[in-house]
Amino acid sequence: MERFKMVLLGLCFSLSGFSASAQQSDAFNEIENKLSQNPKNIIIKFYTDWCGICAIQDQKIRKNKQLESMLENDFYFVEFNTESKESIVFHGIRFENKQGRTHSFAQALLENPDALPAWVILNPDYEIIFQYNGLLEPEELILVLTKIYN
Amino acid sequence: MGKCIYAVMLLLSVHVFSQSEEQPDSLNYEYNELEGAVITGTMKEVKRLDSPIPVEVITSKLFRKNPTPSLFEAVGMVNGVRPQLNCNVCNTGDIHINGMEGPYTLILIDGMPIVSALSTVYGLSGIPNSMVERIEVVKGPASSLYGSEAMGGIINVITKDASKAPKFSADFFTTTWLEYSADVATKFKIGKANSLLGVNYFKYDNKKDNNGDNFTDVTLQDRISIFNKWNFERKDNRNASIGLRYVYEDRWGGEMQWKREDRGSDKIYGESIYTSRIEVIGMYQLPVKEKIMTQFSYNYHDQNSWYGNTPYMANQEVVFGQAYWDKVFGRHNLLAGMTLRYTEYDDNTPATASVNGSDNEPSKTTLPGVFVQDEIKFNPQHTLLLGYRYDYDKNHGNIHSPRVAYKFSSPDKRHTIRGSFGTGFRVVNLFTEDHAALTGSREVVITEELKPEKSYNGNLNYVTKIPHDFMNIDIDITGFYSYFTNKIVGDYDVDPNQIVYDNLNGHAVSQGISLNTNLTFDFPLKISAGVSWMDVFQKEKDENGVEEKQQQWFAPEWSGTFVVSYSFPKDFTVDFTGNWNGPMRLPVLPDDYRPEYSPWFCIANIQLTKKFKNGMEVYGGVKNLFDFVPGEDPLMRAFDPFDEFVDDPVNNPDGYTFDTTYNYASLQGIRGFLGIRYNLF
Numbered sequence: 141m142e143r144f145k146m147v148l149l150g151l152c153f154s155l156s157g158f159s160a161s162a163q164q165s166d167a168f169n170e171i172e173n174k175l176s177q178n179p180k181n182i183i184i185k186f187y188t189d190w191c192g193i194c195a196i197q198d199q200k201i202r203k204n205k206q207l208e209s210m211l212e213n214d215f216y217f218v219e220f221n222t223e224s225k226e227s228i229v230f231h232g233i234r235f236e237n238k239q240g241r242t243h244s245f246a247q248a249l250l251e252n253p254d255a256l257p258a259w260v261i262l263n264p265d266y267e268i269i270f271q272y273n274g275l276l277e278p279e280e281l282i283l284v285l286t287k288i289y290n
Numbered sequence: 291m292g293k294c295i296y297a298v299m300l301l302l303s304v305h306v307f308s309q310s311e312e313q314p315d316s317l318n319y320e321y322n323e324l325e326g327a328v329i330t331g332t333m334k335e336v337k338r339l340d341s342p343i344p345v346e347v348i349t350s351k352l353f354r355k356n357p358t359p360s361l362f363e364a365v366g367m368v369n370g371v372r373p374q375l376n377c378n379v380c381n382t383g384d385i386h387i388n389g390m391e392g393p394y395t396l397i398l399i400d401g402m403p404i405v406s407a408l409s410t411v412y413g414l415s416g417i418p419n420s421m422v423e424r425i426e427v428v429k430g431p432a433s434s435l436y437g438s439e440a441m442g443g444i445i446n447v448i449t450k451d452a453s454k455a456p457k458f459s460a461d462f463f464t465t466t467w468l469e470y471s472a473d474v475a476t477k478f479k480i481g482k483a484n485s486l487l488g489v490n491y492f493k494y495d496n497k498k499d500n501n502g503d504n505f506t507d508v509t510l511q512d513r514i515s516i517f518n519k520w521n522f523e524r525k526d527n528r529n530a531s532i533g534l535r536y537v538y539e540d541r542w543g544g545e546m547q548w549k550r551e552d553r554g555s556d557k558i559y560g561e562s563i564y565t566s567r568i569e570v571i572g573m574y575q576l577p578v579k580e581k582i583m584t585q586f587s588y589n590y591h592d593q594n595s596w597y598g599n600t601p602y603m604a605n606q607e608v609v610f611g612q613a614y615w616d617k618v619f620g621r622h623n624l625l626a627g628m629t630l631r632y633t634e635y636d637d638n639t640p641a642t643a644s645v646n647g648s649d650n651e652p653s654k655t656t657l658p659g660v661f662v663q664d665e666i667k668f669n670p671q672h673t674l675l676l677g678y679r680y681d682y683d684k685n686h687g688n689i690h691s692p693r694v695a696y697k698f699s700s701p702d703k704r705h706t707i708r709g710s711f712g713t714g715f716r717v718v719n720l721f722t723e724d725h726a727a728l729t730g731s732r733e734v735v736i737t738e739e740l741k742p743e744k745s746y747n748g749n750l751n752y753v754t755k756i757p758h759d760f761m762n763i764d765i766d767i768t769g770f771y772s773y774f775t776n777k778i779v780g781d782y783d784v785d786p787n788q789i790v791y792d793n794l795n796g797h798a799v800s801q802g803i804s805l806n807t808n809l810t811f812d813f814p815l816k817i818s819a820g821v822s823w824m825d826v827f828q829k830e831k832d833e834n835g836v837e838e839k840q841q842q843w844f845a846p847e848w849s850g851t852f853v854v855s856y857s858f859p860k861d862f863t864v865d866f867t868g869n870w871n872g873p874m875r876l877p878v879l880p881d882d883y884r885p886e887y888s889p890w891f892c893i894a895n896i897q898l899t900k901k902f903k904n905g906m907e908v909y910g911g912v913k914n915l916f917d918f919v920p921g922e923d924p925l926m927r928a929f930d931p932f933d934e935f936v937d938d939p940v941n942n943p944d945g946y947t948f949d950t951t952y953n954y955a956s957l958q959g960i961r962g963f964l965g966i967r968y969n970l971f
Contacts, residue, residue, distance in 0.1 A: 192810030195757035255319040274319040
């Protein structure tokens with residue numbers, strides 16, 4: 141029975157993995173819907189699957205409960221894979237990745253879209269208020285988020 | 291896209307990493323270069339992790355961590371790939387992948403097999419670095435796409451797209467051995483055509499004999515190459531490009547007192563080789579809705595050489611054409627194509643003489659083929675690749691090359707498993723591989739139907755990522771097994787007036803495991819290291835029909851590579867690079883006094899680079915930091931290169947003859963280097 145549960149769990153994972161690509165655009169749609177009722181700043185983390193430092197960044201966030209809850213409650217937090225081939229519509233503009241290299245969304249929001257991880261914070265009026273390429277320690281990120289939130 | 295408020299960023303300035311705010315290529319992020327796109331595995335550009343066939347990449351960035359004057363040495367940065375010098379006098383070499391000799395490695399430029407047989411070495415020297423976007427390496431056969439010669443592995447040199455190259459780039463460096471390398475490139479635009487023009491010059495003209503055998507330790511070289519590539523802008527982003535390359539090289543090695551007028555002399559020994567080579571490579575996508583690519587190439591290679599008093603004059607022309615259709619049908623990603631390769635080869639030896647021996651009869655080989663491939667993506671996790679190629683050769687008849695590969699990625703992309711089975715083949719090249727042995731007039735005799743040389747390979751690859759909050763570990767492990775049948779060898783001993791070719795009774799095996807790791811930390815240190823264990827041997831029947839096992843020459847059981855990089859503030863970077871080898875079997879003479887196996891050794895290099903904001907970089911360091919040079923005599927009987935006094939039972943009781951093939955490492959010891967490069971975008 142125990143083994144059966146494991147298999148089921150694995151199946152669920154693969155199903156959720158299957159739809160993962162569709163979630164990227166859904167996430168943006170959702171934010172835009174929510175934004176009018178509940179304006180918050182939008183924080184976007186850009187990454188790729190192979191980026192080792194991005195993986196370190198994720199682990200650092202995961203280990204900091206305060207940071208995790210700030211990202212969850214005080215902001216609209218999106219993680220964006222810059223190599224995603226999925227087109228997204230953001231603030232009425234369509235972004236796509238025809239060549240399968242760097243997504244035009246990352247190119248539009250970042251001065252240097254190929255140095256990862258990268259962070260962008262937008263205010264509810266879709267103005268960029270923060271850009272950063274590189275790893276952020278949880279304390280640094282909390283500092284930035286607190287400043288912006290207040 | 292809106293205004294920026296920088297005030298928040300100031301908060302970060304206390305932290306050392308925030309250096310990156312001003313300095314674009316800085317400490318704590320990863321650049322989207324190493325894992326960029328690859329094309330060699332399937333002829334379709336995909337992300338490296340998505341390729342069902344594992345492809346290893348040397349980016350220009352990695353290449354700069356230990357600058358070398360030619361790509362020949364640079365490919366040694368890939369674990370399991372070994373540039374091997376075959377001659378201690380002329381320093382020509384070949385590239386061994388997983389222990390198998392050079393003729394089993396197919397070298398491509400932009401996917402085209404224009405570097406083959408005669409010209410293998412020269413294909414990788416004389417490519418200006420400024421032209422190279424990246425080098426892709428596939429270990430294991432890939433004849434199902436690339437046909438003949440793709441038996442042991444593929445090296446594919448991808449040249450830069452002219453429209454994406456810097457406006458101007460230059461790179462000069464020199465070493466304390468007085469080797470000079472210069473690489474200059476510029477870009478211009480005429481109408482809708484972008485052109486990249488580059489020149490590479492290398493000179494080493496400083497005779498050295500540190501081991502005191504009166505022979506040059508390192509071959510003197512004078513080489514120029516010119517490269518010009520045009521990319522045309524077309525409707526709907528269609529491809530069209532044409533590239534030209536010209537290489538001229540003058541190299542010699544030999545006795546220290548050798549002068550140019552001694553070329554061909556039977557008194558003073560020297561090996562002198564003049565090479566000229568012209569290449570044209572082009573690609574054109576047909577102006578139709580379907581994606582149909584055509585590729586063509588032509589090359590002319592001329593070698594004018596003397597090995598002591600033996601002349602070897604050869605030229606080779608290769609014409610190659612290929613067209614393929616690239617189509618996506620739902621989850622099927624199809625590729626179908628046809629190809630034709632025509633090789634004409636001529637030399638001054640009897641190998642290309644007519645049967646009566648008096649007329650010249652150049653060898654002409656036409657090799658047509660068709661191929662088809664289907665990459666089926668069941669879902670983001672499961673991919674199946676099926677490939678098949680058919681070739682026809684007049685000596686061998688029909689040749690079939692199938693391949694099947696499977697890739698699984700876990701949903702979170704943390705784990706990837708790839709398995710593949712494929713075959714490779716090589717049509718016999720009766721002339722170019724052992725030309726040095728040819729003297730006198732011989733008739734070529736083929737006693738039985740020659741089978742193509744074939745290889746069968748299976749490999750299993752696992753890639754994973756282990757992230758922590760202070761470091762990330764990437765692991766890439768591959769187990770491989772390749773079986774090589776039927777090597778075709780020329781026998782000179784049957785009859786002094788004949789060269790008899792027949793199928794070899796035996797086989798070779800290359801098996802092993804290679805492990806690559808990348809360690810990334812939350813401070814600016816990066817470590818990449820690779821280790822290979824391999825067992826490469828041949829089994830051949832002796833006169834009594836008993837199988838004899840022999841370890842392959844120059845195939846160390848243990849070998850490895852490493853790159854350690856640390857970035858300091860103010861754009862200083864230190865790179866510690868190198869490779870190490872365990873004992874490998876060496877070609878010794880009967881009763882040789884030199885050991886049959888090499889010692890363990892490590893060639894390590896250290897470099898410091900400083901980048902300036904205007905695009906300039908200054909770099910310098912030490913090559914062969916541990917000053918490792920082989921201690922044994924690299925040349926047998928260096929004092930008697932013409933074998934004049936060999937028949938001397940008193941002074942030469944073992945009957946040694948002059949021999950140049952005992953080589954496992956360069957005779958170049960520790961040396962400093964200094965260089966400067968500049969890129970203007």
